[in-house]
Amino acid sequence: MSDPNERLSKLAATFRDLEAYVQQEKVRVIHFGVGAIGAEVVRALLNNPEFEIVGAIDASAAKAGKDLGDAAGIGHTLGIPVAYDPESLLKDTYADVVVHCTGSSLTEVYPQLMSIVAAEKSIISSCEELAFPWVRFPEISQKLDRRAKETGVRVLGTGVNPGFVMDMLPMMMATASQQVKSVRIERILDVTTRRIQLQRKAGVGLSVSGFQQAATAGAVGHVGLRESALMIADSFGWRMDDVSETLEPVIARERRKNEYFAVEKGYVLGLRQAARGLVSGQEAVRLDLEMSLGANDPHDLVEINGSPPIRAVIQGGIQGDAATAAIIVNCLPAIARSRLTGLLSMRELPAIPYFRPRSQQREEE
Amino acid sequence: MSDPNERLSKLAATFRDLEAYVQQEKVRVIHFGVGAIGAEVVRALLNNPEFEIVGAIDASAAKAGKDLGDAAGIGHTLGIPVAYDPESLLKDTYADVVVHCTGSSLTEVYPQLMSIVAAEKSIISSCEELAFPWVRFPEISQKLDRRAKETGVRVLGTGVNPGFVMDMLPMMMATASQQVKSVRIERILDVTTRRIQLQRKAGVGLSVSGFQQAATAGAVGHVGLRESALMIADSFGWRMDDVSETLEPVIARERRKNEYFAVEKGYVLGLRQAARGLVSGQEAVRLDLEMSLGANDPHDLVEINGSPPIRAVIQGGIQGDAATAAIIVNCLPAIARSRLTGLLSMRELPAIPYFRPRSQQREEE
Structure with missing residues (x-):
């Protein structure tokens, strides 16, 4: 040294x-x-x-x-x-x-x-x-x-939603289209192996009346569809008349169980939630979300109704967390x-x- | 007044x-x-x-x-x-x-x-x-x-490519993924009803040796795969060893015709072009493009090999022009x-x- x-x-x-x-x-x-x-x-x-x-x-x-x-x-x-x-x-x-x-x-x-x-x-x-x-x-x-x-x-x-799948992703894809008249996004999640908080937020295992009560109290339901619809409309410069939201249970047709729940027939497997935004009386934004136990064909779908039209499917859906x-x-x-x-x-x-x-x-x- | x-x-x-x-x-x-x-x-x-x-x-x-x-x-x-x-x-x-x-x-x-x-x-x-x-x-x-x-x-x-389908779109989608190891994009175009310039650029109607000559002269082939591969690699901060490109004809197995061409069996229906980018010896970017008469299942495919993985298919493919x-x-x-x-x-x-x-x-x- x-x-x-x-x-x-x-x-x-x-x-x-x-x-x-x-x-x-x-x-x-x-x-x-x-x-x-x-x-x-x-x-x-x-x-x-x-x-x-x-x-x-x-x-x-x-x-x-x-x-x-x-x-x-x-x-x-x-x-x-x-x-x-x-x-x-x-x-x-x-x-x-x-x-x-x-x-x-x-x-x-x-x-x-x-x-x-x-x-x-x-x-x-x-x-x-x-x-x-x-x-x-x-x-x-x-x-x-x-x-x-x-x-x-x-x-x-x-985050993934709101923040990406049901707003930014379609808006970015719309860069390749013009004269866009409407946008539709569908997200189908099978929550079977997802964390318990998400399953509870989806209402898994509740009775139908329990689901309705929990939905009214805000304990069940996805937060963000309205935010996504508003962001999309604002980005396209659309003045929306209104955004209407619906929330309903997905009912089990047969008994189904996973790590956290055993859902009897007639009880709730999860939720189906939607937001619709009207512009001049026409449906311009439509967002459909399903989160349920054993949901069929999980995927994300983006449809841009413009010139050219664009229809993209993300197989399996983007993993949320x-x-x-x-x-x-x-x-x-x-x-x-x-x-x-x-x-x-x-x-x-x-x-x-x-x-x-x-x-x-x-x-x- | x-x-x-x-x-x-x-x-x-x-x-x-x-x-x-x-x-x-x-x-x-x-x-x-x-x-x-x-x-x-x-x-x-x-x-x-x-x-x-x-x-x-x-x-x-x-x-x-x-x-x-x-x-x-x-x-x-x-x-x-x-x-x-x-x-x-x-x-x-x-x-x-x-x-x-x-x-x-x-x-x-x-x-x-x-x-x-x-x-x-x-x-x-x-x-x-x-x-x-x-x-x-x-x-x-x-x-x-x-x-x-x-x-x-x-x-x-x-433009649509380069500029969107095979570079910006996957890079934007990768916002929802991390630890991305590789990206693969596939674009399959059926040029049957597309403008004649595009069909000629794809080599439709040529003999195999005519295709090879035209490819060597730069009269046949898509321009931009290398640009897309370089943009992707640079955006992920990847130092690519090399980008290799291949260009080969799609050969007619039976006679096929459209408005501009009648292609005999053994003649060229279009092109198949690919770019591969290696990072530390591993394939990190793979772009596959087919433009041919009657191409099977036209689509765009984006695969992000990261956490989470993302696989998106645009059915029919985004209309180019x-x-x-x-x-x-x-x-x-x-x-x-x-x-x-x-x-x-x-x-x-x-x-x-x-x-x-x-x-x-x-x-x-």
Whole structure:
């Protein structure tokens, strides 16, 4: 080690490493909410060297205080404690983006979102009602947008649905069509092997009257069809007269069971939900969703009624939880780097949100 | 008309009209090249009140001097003469974007592109080799990019393929997947009722040796597979070892005829073309294209080998010419309004290029 040349060369190597490290510019992520989706996102983040988890938050007694690796069921610890109190962690941690996976209801998660934005962190959230909140929640949307602009950050709600299969995917495909008169999307999910939360959300195992009660209470039903319909209409510049939604049970014709349920004949296998948007009295947007035990021919279908017409079928359908985690992770680079501020939706992101140009020259001009 | 109130109210109405007109901000388009694709784009532009064709250019004796409506086979005149000399028209016409549909070869159309850029107009071109020119034509790409930045305009090559089915569509779909290991796209076209130029490009009616000669001369074969493979690899951050291309004839097993050809048994029904891109010795991109008379089961197939895997089939396949026209027209608003300058590709456009926010507030901040 006394050879000056050797020391110089070691020093140079260190600087090269340092330079490489700085050039990497990892996206620093705080993870908020370690439920089923949250845990899936944690796994996805760990798979990608572009991201670094620098903090974690979960308010539930079952998760708070644990190591994030244990809380998310990774199989090993990560050296990241799950904090109970968001305020102090958000304030004291240097991070670019908070991945937020705590709930579907915008009014419920709104205080969390505001405290993140106040701490000058951008947000990607799996909150379904945040995917396109402007029409249904104008006041909350304006407040979030204004506060995010003040603190110079971005807020995005996304996921597989709403956020992709029943809105962004058809809108992106419609780039190859013109004079589009209507759009139809169908998503048929067999929930047999899916997580129990999703099966319960679909009403599996309930009696018909139990399904109706749970639907009225909002405990059964998919959140997001209205958001998707509104985003599609707005993107095509359509002024919709109305969006009507229906929700009905899929009834078992024979006994059927899986790991979590044994459904008697006449009881509920799941749900069939639809949204219809009219423009000048004509059906312009039609979204059909079925989530049920043993659903026949699971698939996603996109139909663009334009010139040319486009009809695409995704065989088996896009796997929900894995896709939601992928979408969140793929949008992280765009949210971390964008020059926009405020409340965004998927359509304001670049076409390939995960694409990271080697030279950022264009953006910096 | 002597009632001052009435006159005032008429004046106010006029101002409202004027304001509405100004707010419309029509995109002013010069149309360059009135071949089969060009004529399709003209029809698409006329269908959309957002655009205004303010000039037309075609160097061929059959088109120049005619009215654009006649040259494009619209069925009526448009009051727009087709100019022979691009230079003076480009210089003297106030326009935002030139829609350029004159050829597939970038080296051939390069002088046209440079003169458009010099006239401070943005370009959307159907030139296949312009869709992702950086790797194969680095010098031309740099010159176009530099000149476009100097004059503050944008240059984009796009169309159904390359530009959409075999590159942008799978890359956009991959937003819902992660850890993507490979991408496969298959496009099977039955050219029976397609325009004769496409059938000749596919080699329909040739003998096998005629096909080989025409392929060697570049008269037969689809242009763009390599561009698509390179764009995909670059977007995923893959360093490809190599892209290999193959081109072979589809041979008739029995006599088959259509409007333009009677193909004897043993002669050529069309082409089968493929591109394979290797990353670290593994096949990461695989593109298969068949264009032939009576091709079995025409479709587009997209396979994303990631987590989750995605497999989408577009039944019948996206109709080429109509889709190319739609894509060009749908990208016009983004190209007219973008704040970027230089040589772009589809992936630098917004996810929904045809979407025009009612308030441009965000962009202007």
